[in-house]
Amino acid sequence: MKTVFSGVQLSHAPKHEISDGELKPAVEIPSRAEMVLAAVKQRRLGDIFEPDDFGMRPVRRVHSDGYVDFLEGFWEKWTAAGRQSEAFPFVWPVRSLRADPVPDHIDGLLGRYSMDAGTPLGGHTFAAAKASANTAITAAKLVMDGEKSAFGLCRPPGHHAGADFFGGYCFFNNAAIAAQWLRDNGLARVAILDVDYHHGNGTQSIFYGRSDVLFLSIHADPRQEYPYFLGHADETGEQAGTGFTRNWPLPLGTDWQAYLPALEDACRWLLVYRPEVLIVSLGLDCFEKDPISGFKFTSEDFFDLGRKLSFADIPTVFLMEGGYAIEALGTNCVNVLEGFETG
Amino acid sequence: MKTVFSGVQLSHAPKHEISDGELKPAVEIPSRAEMVLAAVKQRRLGDIFEPDDFGMRPVRRVHSDGYVDFLEGFWEKWTAAGRQSEAFPFVWPVRSLRADPVPDHIDGLLGRYSMDAGTPLGGHTFAAAKASANTAITAAKLVMDGEKSAFGLCRPPGHHAGADFFGGYCFFNNAAIAAQWLRDNGLARVAILDVDYHHGNGTQSIFYGRSDVLFLSIHADPRQEYPYFLGHADETGEQAGTGFTRNWPLPLGTDWQAYLPALEDACRWLLVYRPEVLIVSLGLDCFEKDPISGFKFTSEDFFDLGRKLSFADIPTVFLMEGGYAIEALGTNCVNVLEGFETG
Ligand SMILES: [Zn+2]
Ligand SMILES: [Zn+2]
Numbered sequence: 274m275k276t277v278f279s280g281v282q283l284s285h286a287p288k289h290e291i292s293d294g295e296l297k298p299a300v301e302i303p304s305r306a307e308m309v310l311a312a313v314k315q316r317r318l319g320d321i322f323e324p325d326d327f328g329m330r331p332v333r334r335v336h337s338d339g340y341v342d343f344l345e346g347f348w349e350k351w352t353a354a355g356r357q358s359e360a361f362p363f364v365w366p367v368r369s370l371r372a373d374p375v376p377d378h379i380d381g382l383l384g385r386y387s388m389d390a391g392t393p394l395g396g397h398t399f400a401a402a403k404a405s406a407n408t409a410i411t412a413a414k415l416v417m418d419g420e421k422s423a424f425g426l427c428r429p430p431g432h433h434a435g436a437d438f439f440g441g442y443c444f445f446n447n448a449a450i451a452a453q454w455l456r457d458n459g460l461a462r463v464a465i466l467d468v469d470y471h472h473g474n475g476t477q478s479i480f481y482g483r484s485d486v487l488f489l490s491i492h493a494d495p496r497q498e499y500p501y502f503l504g505h506a507d508e509t510g511e512q513a514g515t516g517f518t519r520n521w522p523l524p525l526g527t528d529w530q531a532y533l534p535a536l537e538d539a540c541r542w543l544l545v546y547r548p549e550v551l552i553v554s555l556g557l558d559c560f561e562k563d564p565i566s567g568f569k570f571t572s573e574d575f576f577d578l579g580r581k582l583s584f585a586d587i588p589t590v591f592l593m594e595g596g597y598a599i600e601a602l603g604t605n606c607v608n609v610l611e612g613f614e615t616g
Numbered sequence: 617m618k619t620v621f622s623g624v625q626l627s628h629a630p631k632h633e634i635s636d637g638e639l640k641p642a643v644e645i646p647s648r649a650e651m652v653l654a655a656v657k658q659r660r661l662g663d664i665f666e667p668d669d670f671g672m673r674p675v676r677r678v679h680s681d682g683y684v685d686f687l688e689g690f691w692e693k694w695t696a697a698g699r700q701s702e703a704f705p706f707v708w709p710v711r712s713l714r715a716d717p718v719p720d721h722i723d724g725l726l727g728r729y730s731m732d733a734g735t736p737l738g739g740h741t742f743a744a745a746k747a748s749a750n751t752a753i754t755a756a757k758l759v760m761d762g763e764k765s766a767f768g769l770c771r772p773p774g775h776h777a778g779a780d781f782f783g784g785y786c787f788f789n790n791a792a793i794a795a796q797w798l799r800d801n802g803l804a805r806v807a808i809l810d811v812d813y814h815h816g817n818g819t820q821s822i823f824y825g826r827s828d829v830l831f832l833s834i835h836a837d838p839r840q841e842y843p844y845f846l847g848h849a850d851e852t853g854e855q856a857g858t859g860f861t862r863n864w865p866l867p868l869g870t871d872w873q874a875y876l877p878a879l880e881d882a883c884r885w886l887l888v889y890r891p892e893v894l895i896v897s898l899g900l901d902c903f904e905k906d907p908i909s910g911f912k913f914t915s916e917d918f919f920d921l922g923r924k925l926s927f928a929d930i931p932t933v934f935l936m937e938g939g940y941a942i943e944a945l946g947t948n949c950v951n952v953l954e955g956f957e958t959g
Binding site: 291292295296358361362363364365366367368369370371372374376377378380381384385387388389390391435436437438440441474478481495496497498499500501502503505 | 634635638639701704705706707708709710711712713714715717719720721723724727728730731732733734778779780781783784817821824838839840841842843844845846848
């Protein structure tokens with residue numbers, strides 16, 4: 274399987290994140306990608322390619338112009354305001370507050386275009402997020418051009434990013450951008466299966482009213498886990514998208530055996546939908562030793578996950594999302610990809 | 617003028633707040649109230665009374681049961697989850713995310729019931745907020761019972777707190793609770809004039825659809841200043857409340873002379889509305905030396921503000937809101953109150 278990756282993606286290097294009222298060391302750090310890249314090389318998964326540059330047009334097909342402009346111009350405004358440390362928003366337009374007019378002040382902009390306080394913005398964030406999106410599109414293009422599968426080693430991840438907000442370590446929604454790019458390049462039906470431990474709230478909301486991109490997600494119950502405010506079983510799409518979103522929220526402590534029925538159910542939906550390409554939002558944070566998660570996958574289980582995903586010979590694009598058990602990340606990731614190839 | 621205050625209000629003692637991506641020393645601290653109390657005594661403003669206990673019913677007339685229950689039970693759940701430091705939320709149900717179902721997890725609850733990351737919750741927050749609400753109601757009752765004016769030395773402040781969220785150092789909306797209590801005790805028309813530097817987004821949203829409580833606010837333009845997402849000039853009420861909200865957003869750097877036309881305009885609205893009681897949300901953060909604000913009031917200007925507010929002999933309840941220039945806080949506050957009395 275071919276891998277796509279750009280070193281520019283490493284330039285986003287958060288120092289801290291805010292959780293439990295404390296500044297703690299960031300967990301979404303460059304070494305995540307480095308560990309996966311090392312495993313891809315060591316286990317000879319296949320050739321590694323630099324992404325092509327598709328420009329910002331495919332990004333703007335998914336994200337609002339206001340949001341993209343904000344991210345692109347942020348660091349200049351931030352430093353012009355005399356700020357030097359990485360940026361965190363601190364106030365949000367929740368119920369009864371207005372998301373427009375868009376504020377002029379940089380702190381207002383940060384809240385207007387975000388959903389959480391745990392996703393620091395730095396001087397290289399925009400460049401890294403753009404490179405991550407290019408990585409996703411390049412992997413999708415490989416598959417559209419005939420590869421049976423490809424791996425986009427995306428970082429920063431994407432699935433929490435909405436049409437006009439960042440959050441959950443995500444800035445551009447790589448999976449959504451790749452899916453939209455495939456649609457814009459002639460494919461009629463694309464499916465996204467999100468197996469990250471956390472619900473892919475951004476991806477879901479981007480396609481919630483559409484039937485041309487099926488969204489399936491298996492994840493920790495949002496009543497108990499981040500992102501808390503989306504990913505419930507009763508969310509099944511709206512308007513033209515009614516029926517084209519499907520969530521399997523599972524309890525904390527879920528192991529592979531308890532996960533399997535949901536996965537098999539998702540596979541049945543894929544069989545019925547018959548996507549021309551499947552995009553897998555590949556989080557590795559279902560791992561039992563993940564420091565911020567609560568499922569119980571072993572490293573071997575990720576191999577079985579990959580095998581299962583090969584069930585219907587659908588051309589498949591794997592895009593990396595979360596996973597924070599740094600030491601095991603490469604092993605677990607390549608286990609999925611090898612499992613798929615040998616499945 | 618009689619003052620109402622309870623020492624319980626001092627028990628909410630935040631250590632830090634999150635701003636600019638750093639944990640900084642909290643500015644909404646107990647000494648704020650102590651400085652004002654000392655000035656009230658030193659300048660012999662009048663007798664000081666403990667508040668009566670009105671129970672939680674008047675609070676629940678303004679705030680949702682879910683929110684009140686959350687605040688009341690929070691610290692027990694927080695410590696049961698093994699947390700010890702003061703609590704900050706970190707993810708919010710913004711656009712495309714759901715505010716219900718209400719999460720079970722304590723971190724989800726924190727985000728569900730808040731609007732910002734700068735308002736720490738501690739073990740004594742609920743008791744202090746409840747005492748602050750009782751202080752507001754007691755001051756309102758003094759005026760309803762015949763006093764020409766009264767001062768509720770509220771702390772924590774209230775005007776940023778919405779029907780179901782905390783934020784901006786505010787938990788229970790003291791002004792809204794007092795206004796609703798007056799309505800529930802026979803008054804037909806109550807007005808709230810908010811002269812805090814920041815827009816009173818919580819108060820506005822609570823009464824936005826109602827004509828029985830007029831809401832007027834003069835504040836820094838939310839395009840440039842917290843709370844960023846409410847307080848624009850085009851917000852004038854909705855449904856039955858259409859026309860009964862009025863905002864005067866003013867530019868950073870506004871001094872007393874530039875402020876005066878807005879205040880005189882607000883006074884004209886009060887003359888037309890003829891409230892039986894006026895509640896003044898008395899922030900002192902228009903002061904030129906306020907550490908987090910950008911207006912240019914001198915200490916003498918606060919005396920003139922008080923004089924202006926006496927223009928129409930409306931029975932008036934002063935409730936303290938913000939103001940963070942600790943050394944001058946007592947002087948500036950009592951200047952307003954003496955200005956009113958001698959006006
Ligand atoms: Zn995740
Ligand atoms: Zn204020």
